[in-house]
Amino acid sequence: MNNLSPPSLPSTMKAVVLLGPNRLEMRRIPVPSPGPDDVLIRVESCAICRSDLGMMEKPFPGQSPYGETILGHEYSGTVVALGDTVDEFEIGDRVTVEAHLGCGRCRNCRLGDYTSCLNYGNRAKGHRCNGHVTPGAYAQYVVNHINTVHKIPDSLSFDEASLVTNLGCVLYGIENLGGYIAGERVLVIGAGPLGLAAAAAANALSADKVYLSDVLADRLEVGKKIGVQRTIDASAEDPLEVILDDTKGLGVNYAIESSGTQAGLDLAVKATCRNGKILMLSIAHKPLKVDLENLSLDDKDIITNRGESRANVARAVSLLAKDRVDLRPLVTHGFPLDEYETALAVFRERKGGAVKVILHPQE
Ligand SMILES: [Zn+2]
Ligand SMILES: [Zn+2]
Numbered sequence: 001m002n003n004l005s006p007p008s009l010p011s012t013m014k015a016v017v018l019l020g021p022n023r024l025e026m027r028r029i030p031v032p033s034p035g036p037d038d039v040l041i042r043v044e045s046c047a048i049c050r051s052d053l054g055m056m057e058k059p060f061p062g063q064s065p066y067g068e069t070i071l072g073h074e075y076s077g078t079v080v081a082l083g084d085t086v087d088e089f090e091i092g093d094r095v096t097v098e099a100h101l102g103c104g105r106c107r108n109c110r111l112g113d114y115t116s117c118l119n120y121g122n123r124a125k126g127h128r129c130n131g132h133v134t135p136g137a138y139a140q141y142v143v144n145h146i147n148t149v150h151k152i153p154d155s156l157s158f159d160e161a162s163l164v165t166n167l168g169c170v171l172y173g174i175e176n177l178g179g180y181i182a183g184e185r186v187l188v189i190g191a192g193p194l195g196l197a198a199a200a201a202a203n204a205l206s207a208d209k210v211y212l213s214d215v216l217a218d219r220l221e222v223g224k225k226i227g228v229q230r231t232i233d234a235s236a237e238d239p240l241e242v243i244l245d246d247t248k249g250l251g252v253n254y255a256i257e258s259s260g261t262q263a264g265l266d267l268a269v270k271a272t273c274r275n276g277k278i279l280m281l282s283i284a285h286k287p288l289k290v291d292l293e294n295l296s297l298d299d300k301d302i303i304t305n306r307g308e309s310r311a312n313v314a315r316a317v318s319l320l321a322k323d324r325v326d327l328r329p330l331v332t333h334g335f336p337l338d339e340y341e342t343a344l345a346v347f348r349e350r351k352g353g354a355v356k357v358i359l360h361p362q363e
Helices: 050-057 107-111 164-177 193-204 217-225 239-246 262-271 292-297 312-321 337-348
Strands: 012-020 023-030 038-047 074-082 094-097 141-145 149-151 185-189 209-214 230-233 252-257 272-280 301-304 331-336 356-360
Touching: 012 337, 023 337, 038 094, 050 337, 074 141, 074 164, 094 164, 149 312, 164 193, 164 252, 164 272, 164 301, 164 312, 185 193, 185 239, 185 262, 193 209, 193 217, 193 252, 209 217, 209 239, 217 230, 230 239, 239 262, 252 262, 262 272, 262 292, 331 337, 337 356
Parallel strands: 185 209, 185 252, 209 230, 252 272, 272 301, 331 356
Antiparallel strands: 012 023, 038 074, 038 141, 038 356, 074 094, 094 149
């Protein structure tokens, strides 16, 4: 690599390694070296994602073996070393990342839909997904291919920048819905991190009105801070009634389902107007039923979404950098990497209104 290990770069680092189902251990391992097209990033902030908990419980397809898996795919930091061919970045650049690097050779990657790479999990063919297939950022340093790295301005904090793929994922979904949100009525069901990012994006893209439905009052409060015009406490009022009352019986143009529940999907179908569209931002972990008759008669579409392909992470960086979307209210907790067990418990149990919990590996 170029600019070979500046003197400040240590030879070993702290990393939390997954050794078996729900068995994590802090270890000291060598700092990885960037390949020709890579940069080495000193991790400043790594957000815990719900899928981290899923991978801890049971390996996802393509996941690296126990003893090698380092979780953490939502992170930001500083470039500290460059691969031989890299002139796109400089040492000291503040950056954020996207997890997926497509193989670049399959049809989907060639179309730009690299989160649906047909060689997913095949490292030999060039596919990477840090924090899943390749090592992630529950560690002090990570190697990233330059195609997965985005510069960020000084005005954007590392904590907020670490959430960029949440917004990128939402924007990819919106692109797949047909783009534009300006003038549309949007209902977001489920105020988890992705639902909140979706509500913030819809607001930034000039939705006519953004509704956010959840049963957790503290999450609805976060929704108000990011620009939601009408929060619906589903434990106290019927979201469908609220929508139909407020839209003269028409319903919303877009329903963004982010709860992963049968009730959420049913609401999305019923609350969407004729010719409306439903975006499945959530991944339901069990089969859900859908009223196809309602969909067909009213010419409604359901679109699924995984990841943040095409240019959507760059778009997300732009929205954050220009302060059009503010994800800071989602960052509720931060812990040094040493306290990862506490951080995971706070996230898992939503202690103290936890939405996004950030690990700080340099503290
Ligand atoms: Zn994630
Ligand atoms: Zn591919």
